[in-house]
Amino acid sequence: MKSTLIMSVPQTNASKGKVMLKEYNGRRIETEHIFKWMTAHVASRIKTIRFSEQLMDDWYQMEKQPVKMFLFARLLQPPAFFSALSIKFTGRIEFIFIDVRNWDNTTCLEEIGVQQMPSYILKTPEGIYRYGNSTGEFISLHAMDAFLRSVQPEVNDLFILSLVMVNLMAWMDLFITQGATIKRFVVLISTLGTYNSLLIISWLPILGFLQLPYLDNFYEYSLKLLRYADTTTIASWVRADWTFYSSHPALFLSTYLAHGLLIDYFEKKRRCSNEDQNANNLEWLSSLWDWYT
The missing domain is CATH 3.40.30.10 (Glutaredoxin)
Known part of the structure; x- marks a missing residue:
């Protein structure tokens, strides 16, 4: 059976335009x-x-x-x-x-x-x-992609960024909450559900607001302000960190975990007088059942 290699590329310059298919007809398959x-x-x-x-x-x-x-x-x-x-x-x-x-x-x-x-x-x-003249502006696909997304973002880019930020904040509740392990994960699941629900509910009116035809000028002015902000030195530092940590996920997770453990340590010091933090899983489940009944 003969294999066929087909590549699809956009046919026009429209954002969601038609695509055309190109078939590889070369004899060499290297x-x-x-x-x-x-x-x-x-x-x-x-x-x-x-x-x-x-x-x-x-x-x-x-x-x-x-x-x-x-x-x-x-x-x-x-x-x-x-x-x-x-x-x-x-x-x-x-x-x-x-x-x-x-x-x-x-x-x-x-x-x-x-x-x-x-x-x-x-x-x-x-x-x-x-x-290429600022920090982190490398001649590579990943670095230039981050730069162009920051100066000319789509609504989808902003939504994904807000989704990542909200979930990173929600996962910190695992370290902020003190007490039994089960209690930590119960609070974490509750926080994740609450934060993500509020995020989606908040984005729905924004998406509807952006669909209004007479808000084109507002959208253009917003992009203009964003381009002014994202071509500054501080923005290049942020992009450099984003590019570095997204290229090294293990280092990012280690840094995030270290911050979480540091927060957990200070929370234990701050709540040292709270007896509930020393309760084990069974004791906490028992107290939760007593509260429910």
């Missing part, structure tokens, strides 16, 4: 050849500029897509991670690749502010931001 085929097809979606006149026309052109990510490099095609990001941010950010291998006139590059190769520049209505 990983290197398949990777080159995938990279070439994905890179073909990115707008490529090879002449300085075309760059200046595009740079000062006002289009519907206000946020653009430019890559200036002496390459035949953009790297694979840059092409992959263009698919992840379809409809949010326009990715443009500028091939400067055969450029003799670099006046336009100096006018834009390109001083080195390769150079990644994010162009927004508020100005330009040179990616």
Whole structure:
């Protein structure tokens, strides 16, 4: 039976547009050849500029897509991670690749502010931001994905972030609660259910609020303020920590556990006069049954 390799890529630049299927027709099935085929097809979606006149026309052109990510490099095609990001941010950010291998006139590059190769520049209505000059801004898929999600997030990104933060706070109740082990987990389950229910209930009116057609200006101003905040030095520190800990989950869990144990220690010191904290599981269940009956 013959195997078939099919790749789906977005057909348009819309956020939730149609996709097209590409079938691999190469004779070689080595990983290197398949990777080159995938990279070439994905890179073909990115707008490529090879002449300085075309760059200046595009740079000062006002289009519907206000946020653009430019890559200036002496390459035949953009790297694979840059092409992959263009698919992840379809409809949010326009990715443009500028091939400067055969450029003799670099006046336009100096006018834009390109001083080195390769150079990644994010162009927004508020100005330009040179990616790679701040803490944690590595030339990698994970780091640039975190950066672009922070400057041009979707509602889904904000919901996932709030979900993670709420559950991290809820799990701290396991260490704050003193007493029997069963008591800790009962309180934890109750806290998780309460926090997540309140989070979902809070998001429902927000989603309905954002669907109103006359709030487009409010949404644009919110993104503008967010871009101002996320291009600061403090924001780069936060992204660097996020990128580091998300790349090392074991270290993140160890740090979180250490914070929890530290909180547990101080809570025991603070509640040393409380007799309930010394009760074992059976005693606590017995007291819970007495309270229920």
